[in-house]
Amino acid sequence: MNSDGKKKPSIAVVKFASCDGCQLSLLDAEDELFAVIGSVDIAYFPEGSRAMRNGPYDIAVVEGSITTHHDAERIQQVRRLSRTLVTIGACATSGGIQALRNWKDVTELVRVVYASPQFISTLKSSTPVAEHVPVDFELRGCPINKQQLLELITALLAGRKPNIPTYSVCIECKRQGNVCVSVVKGTSCMGPVTQAGCGALCPAYNRGCFGCFGPMESPNMASLTKQFRTLGQTDAAISRSFRSFSAWAWQFRKASEECERT
Amino acid sequence: MSGRTKTIRVDTLARVEGEGALQIKLLGDRVADVKFRIFEPPRLFEALLKGRHYTEAPDITARICGICPIAYQMSAVHAMERALGIRIDPAVRLLRRLFYCGEWIESHALHVYMLHAPDFLGYQDAFEMARDHREIVEQGLRLKKIGNSIVTLLGGREIHPISAAVGGFFKTPAKNDLRVLEEDLRWAIDASVSTVKLVAGFDFPDFEQDYEFVALTHPEEYPFNEGRLVSSRGLNIDAAEYEDHFVEQHVKHSNALHSIVRGRGSYLVGPLARFNLNFDRLPVVARQAAYEAHLTPPVTNPFRSIVVRAVELVFACAEALRVVEEYEPPAQPRVQAAARSGVGQAITEAPRGILYHRYALAENGLILAAKIVPPTSQNQKRIEDDLRDFAAQVASWPLDEATWKCEQAIRNYDPCISCATHFLRLKVERE
Numbered sequence: 236m237n238s239d240g241k242k243k244p245s246i247a248v249v250k251f252a253s254c255d256g257c258q259l260s261l262l263d264a265e266d267e268l269f270a271v272i273g274s275v276d277i278a279y280f281p282e283g284s285r286a287m288r289n290g291p292y293d294i295a296v297v298e299g300s301i302t303t304h305h306d307a308e309r310i311q312q313v314r315r316l317s318r319t320l321v322t323i324g325a326c327a328t329s330g331g332i333q334a335l336r337n338w339k340d341v342t343e344l345v346r347v348v349y350a351s352p353q354f355i356s357t358l359k360s361s362t363p364v365a366e367h368v369p370v371d372f373e374l375r376g377c378p379i380n381k382q383q384l385l386e387l388i389t390a391l392l393a394g395r396k397p398n399i400p401t402y403s404v405c406i407e408c409k410r411q412g413n414v415c416v417s418v419v420k421g422t423s424c425m426g427p428v429t430q431a432g433c434g435a436l437c438p439a440y441n442r443g444c445f446g447c448f449g450p451m452e453s454p455n456m457a458s459l460t461k462q463f464r465t466l467g468q469t470d471a472a473i474s475r476s477f478r479s480f481s482a483w484a485w486q487f488r489k490a491s492e493e494c495e496r497t
Numbered sequence: 498m499s500g501r502t503k504t505i506r507v508d509t510l511a512r513v514e515g516e517g518a519l520q521i522k523l524l525g526d527r528v529a530d531v532k533f534r535i536f537e538p539p540r541l542f543e544a545l546l547k548g549r550h551y552t553e554a555p556d557i558t559a560r561i562c563g564i565c566p567i568a569y570q571m572s573a574v575h576a577m578e579r580a581l582g583i584r585i586d587p588a589v590r591l592l593r594r595l596f597y598c599g600e601w602i603e604s605h606a607l608h609v610y611m612l613h614a615p616d617f618l619g620y621q622d623a624f625e626m627a628r629d630h631r632e633i634v635e636q637g638l639r640l641k642k643i644g645n646s647i648v649t650l651l652g653g654r655e656i657h658p659i660s661a662a663v664g665g666f667f668k669t670p671a672k673n674d675l676r677v678l679e680e681d682l683r684w685a686i687d688a689s690v691s692t693v694k695l696v697a698g699f700d701f702p703d704f705e706q707d708y709e710f711v712a713l714t715h716p717e718e719y720p721f722n723e724g725r726l727v728s729s730r731g732l733n734i735d736a737a738e739y740e741d742h743f744v745e746q747h748v749k750h751s752n753a754l755h756s757i758v759r760g761r762g763s764y765l766v767g768p769l770a771r772f773n774l775n776f777d778r779l780p781v782v783a784r785q786a787a788y789e790a791h792l793t794p795p796v797t798n799p800f801r802s803i804v805v806r807a808v809e810l811v812f813a814c815a816e817a818l819r820v821v822e823e824y825e826p827p828a829q830p831r832v833q834a835a836a837r838s839g840v841g842q843a844i845t846e847a848p849r850g851i852l853y854h855r856y857a858l859a860e861n862g863l864i865l866a867a868k869i870v871p872p873t874s875q876n877q878k879r880i881e882d883d884l885r886d887f888a889a890q891v892a893s894w895p896l897d898e899a900t901w902k903c904e905q906a907i908r909n910y911d912p913c914i915s916c917a918t919h920f921l922r923l924k925v926e927r928e
Contacts, residue, residue, distance in 0.1 A: 256563015284622030
């Protein structure tokens with residue numbers, strides 16, 4: 236019960252193919268952890284607790300992409316059991332780095348990694364959760380920003396829309412007063428097409444953005460491709476830049492395929 | 498109960514990183530079958546690295562594990578530097594030690610306080626534990642936060658930091674930038690010493706095992722990024738020889754690939770192995786804490802790994818402070834070298850044990866082949882061996898208590914299943 240006598244919303248943290256990092260962000264919110272734990276009823280969070288309850292849940296927080304038959308069924312079940320379902324991180328929102336398999340023959344890839352490929356059951360592609368079930372909100376990032384996660388949880392508890400900007404990293408970069416690594420140093424930077432959320436970390440560390448938060452709301456991919464070519468990048472290298480943690484997000488996917496064709 | 502069949506079953510193993518399950522079949526007091534099953538889906542990293550540029554490997558492999566991304570970055574950069582013949586600046590070497598200290602502190606504090614201590618004190622989780630022991634959990638969280646603050650200071654953020662580069666860092670801090678850590682680290686050393694005292698007072702089952710311990714060793718230092726790979730049974734090799742001595746074995750009954758020492762069998766990596774093989778390289782404050790906890794090598798009870806992890810917390814905090822005090826910035830943040838064809842191997846000590854990377858590079862710097870052996874896949878056979886022996890000890894217990902204890906036996910290894918998945922099968926079938 237909350238102090239006002241209302242029942243606390245039950246929450247489930249569910250994992251699919253991922254590195255665990257996004258749900259770890261919750262445990263990494265050391266200063267806010269007790270406040271968060273105190274305002275929800277943690278019904279299912281295996282990374283943190285051995286007490287696990289079957290649904291239904293008020294809120295499901297889903298990490299990871301769908302890569303196996305079993306998981307394709309499991310996500311349906313999670314959706315059925317959850318009033319609200321939000322996805323966190325690049326794997327859940329775009330398929331993650333493992334979506335690089337989507338351009339390859341997965342049987343061949345399995346053979347590279349495993350000695351007896353016949354025992355491995357995996358789908359040909361790694362896909363975001365939203366390709367399987369309706370998703371109420373997608374929180375981007377590889378990893379997610381823990382302040383944004385707290386904002387998302389707060390908004391869910393208050394029943395309002397989370398305040399998560401969808402503009403580009405460039406806006407954050409300017410706000411921080413960073414010198415533009417692309418214009419001044421000629422470094423290839425994905426900032427113009429990447430959604431804000433990291434705080435423009437890479438330019439502040441003398442490197443170009445590599446797209447952890449996926450495409451911003453209206454990315455001009457053609458223009459950035461042209462800029463990368465001007466900076467001397469080969470089309471193969473440009474294609475690789477677009478194919479990282481959010482490779483399967485359609486804007487990045489399409490731009491990378493266009494580079495491959497030329 | 499004797500003669501009756503019962504099954505210890507855990508469908509979703511909790512307080513570990515990744516997804517695993519456990520099934521032990523008992524016939525009376527005899528253990529008939531042990532399954533430590535991994536259902537974490539494979540993500541095929543080694544295959545996906547083919548055709549990527551060598552500079553991308555640190556950031557891509559970091560995504561194998563959100564708990565120990567620095568370990569992946571460190572093994573990747575060292576393997577690449579070896580392939581390219583790059584010699585790093587001594588100041589960069591020191592900073593990498595600090596970076597690794599941050600990850601060890603964060604990871605060990607998380608495991609000791611949030612994931613493992615609740616088993617010893619009889620709570621489902623650290624949140625429930627906090628109701629009775631708020632100050633203990635808060636101490637753990639503060640330690641963890643200090644580890645994270647080191648990582649954030651050097652790498653921009655705690656998970657998948659962005660500063661590690663082949664040849665050094667993209668940006669290195671000024672001497673004064675590190676000074677802000679000093680006060681916290683002094684507190685953290687004391688807090689870690691009290692952590693050792695706290696966890697040494699837990700009850701440990703009587704369970705000694707005959708392990709082959711495998712860890713890096715360095716002439717002067719407790720190991721992170723450098724050294725020879727040694728074992729308690731006489732192995733002493735360079736990282737380049739790793740694949741001559743360690744093989745993945747296809748175990749018929751378990752359908753899992755297990756890493757073994759060629760010609761011998763399972764082995765143990767991680768805190769217990771490092772402590773037993775490098776005890777005299779620990780700083781005085783860490784050794785003192787160990788002595789006071791009556792902990793001297795060889796420690797062969799895996800349940801005591803929580804105490805060893807706490808001693809390593811003392812080490813990591815003390816080492817971090819040493820680096821902060823001694824550090825002078827390098828002339829350049831990183832050394833760059835032209836791409837060339839070559840092969841490079843590296844082993845570094847992740848919080849959970851040795852992490853092996855090998856890359857073959859083409860002349861243009863693209864990766865031709867990659868091999869990654871994470872610590873949990875190396876410990877996996879050992880975990881099953883432990884369970885086989887330990888389950889017999891708890892066979893006569895009430896099922897729920899026996900189940901919990903067996904879970905605890907797995908958590909002794911702080912297994913990171915997300916990491917290990919490359920090498921584990923999706924399905925384990927019997928008969």
